[in-house]
Amino acid sequence: MNINVFEPEWIAPKNIFALQTTRNTNSRKKFSFSNKIKLSTNFGLEFINRKEEGLNQSHSNVSIELPSDGRDADASFTTHTKVICSIRTADCMPLLLTDEEGSFVAAIHAGWRGLSSGIIENTLKKINAKGKIIVWIGPHISQEYFEVGAEVRNIFLENDSTTDEAFKHGANGKYFLSMLKAAELKLLNLGLEKIYITKNLCTYKNANNYYSYRREASSERMTSLIWIE
Numbered sequence: 001m002n003i004n005v006f007e008p009e010w011i012a013p014k015n016i017f018a019l020q021t022t023r024n025t026n027s028r029k030k031f032s033f034s035n036k037i038k039l040s041t042n043f044g045l046e047f048i049n050r051k052e053e054g055l056n057q058s059h060s061n062v063s064i065e066l067p068s069d070g071r072d073a074d075a076s077f078t079t080h081t082k083v084i085c086s087i088r089t090a091d092c093m094p095l096l097l098t099d100e101e102g103s104f105v106a107a108i109h110a111g112w113r114g115l116s117s118g119i120i121e122n123t124l125k126k127i128n129a130k131g132k133i134i135v136w137i138g139p140h141i142s143q144e145y146f147e148v149g150a151e152v153r154n155i156f157l158e159n160d161s162t163t164d165e166a167f168k169h170g171a172n173g174k175y176f177l178s179m180l181k182a183a184e185l186k187l188l189n190l191g192l193e194k195i196y197i198t199k200n201l202c203t204y205k206n207a208n209n210y211y212s213y214r215r216e217a218s219s220e221r222m223t224s225l226i227w228i229e
Contacts, residue, residue, distance in 0.1 A: 008136040010196035013102030018226040019044045020138050022209045044225055047084050054086045059113040063123040074114050075123045077106035086225040090211040091203050093179045094138035094224035100131035105226040115179060116156045120186050134194045135187060138224050139210050142202035143168065143178035152177065162189060
C-alpha cells in the first residue's frame with residue numbers, strides 16, 4: 001500500500017482515529033505505523049484508497065453535520081461511528097477536532113478566507129461537545145512564506161480585531177500572515193486550551209513531504225481525516 005500517512009501527535013480517546021496523508025513520492029520505504037493498536041483497522045486507509053467523495057470545498061464558512069446529502073461546505077462534523085470527516089489541503093490549514101469523551105469528530109478546511117469569515121467559530125457553535133474539546137492543527141503554509149495584501153488583513157480585522165497579532169509587516173504595504181496564530185487566537189477566545197500542532201508544519205518549505213499550491217500551483221492535495229470507531 002503506497003500511501004504516505006501519519007497519525008496526529010495528540011492525546012485523544014481510544015475510539016478516535018485520525019490520519020494525515022503527505023506527498024505521495026516514489027518512496028520505496030514502507031510506512032511503519034508508530035501505533036499499531038490505534039491503526040488496527042484499515043477503515044481510514046480504505047477511504048483514502050477509494051478516493052471517496054469529500055466536501056465541495058470553496059473557502060466558505062459553511063459547516064455541515066454528517067451523514068448528509070449536501071456536500072457544499074468547508075467543514076464537517078459527526079457523532080456517528082464509522083462516518084469519516086475529511087478535507088483536502090495544499091497550503092490551507094486542516095484542523096481535526098474531538099473531545100475528551102470521544103463524543104464527536106470534526107474536520108475543518110481553513111484558508112485565509114475561511115479563517116477570517118468564521119469557519120472555526122461556525123463549526124464549534126454547532127457541536128454539542130460532552131467533554132473538553134481537543135484540536136489538532138495540521139500542515140499548512142507558514143507565516144514566513146505567506147505574503148498577503150493589506151486587504152486580507154483588513155478583512156480579518158473587520159471580523160475579529162484580535163487577529164492583528166497574526167500579521168507581520170512586509171515590504172510595499174504587504175503583510176505576512178500566520179494562519180496558525182490566527183487559528184490559535186480564535187480557539188483560545190472560544191475557550192479551547194487543548195491545542196496540538198504538527199511538527200515541521202510548513203507545506204511550502206517542506207517540498208519532499210507536502211504539496212503546496214503557492215509553490216507549484218499543483219492540483220494535488222493532502223487529505224486529513226478523522227472518525228469514531
